[in-house]
Amino acid sequence: MSETPTLDLPWGPAADGLDRPYWEGLAEGELRLQHCGHCGAWIWGPQWICATCHTFDPGWETVEAAGTVYSWARSHYPFITELADRVPYVTVLVELPGAGNRRVLGLLVDDVPENVRIGDQVVGHIELDPGATWPLLRWRRADTEGARA
Helix, strand or coil: CCCCCCCCCCCCCCCCCCCCCHHHHCCCEEEEECCCCCCCCCCCCCCCCCCCCCECEEEEEEEEEEEEEEEEEEEECCCCCHHHHHHHHHEEEEEHHHHHHHHHEEECCCHHHCCCCCCCCEEEECCCCCCCCCCEEEEHHHHHHCCCC
16 A cells, blocks of 8 residues: 655744744644733734733644634635645634634635635644645534534
8 A cells, every 4th residue: 555645835934943833733634722820911923022021932722713803805826736636725714712813824625715705714724735744723513414423
């Protein structure tokens, strides 16, 4: 049995390792964001210090991958070649109530992306593309069949 070759895809941990806990969380089936143990601020994107209280090395916590579409955009151009077979695709900015309303980006991958609306409830699922080393967080509307897959 032959293995699928690993592709050099443009996502995964940064060379400085700052966001590695995020990617490791996805690989373990969890969404992890930084959370300051000193002041309680949620942080996204990853930072070396908390912007609120300036404590160094904020921790990482698992959060529920469920939220509300805060904004969205439909792309008709594949900004990276790995998305060429998905155009047009919808990118959503999702507000996470379980993480102090921090907002994270991802692709909306349900069956009717043309009907996306601000305020839609979405749930995240983690998807490992064939040949990829690191999975990605993708979003489906909460009322879409299989949304919690």
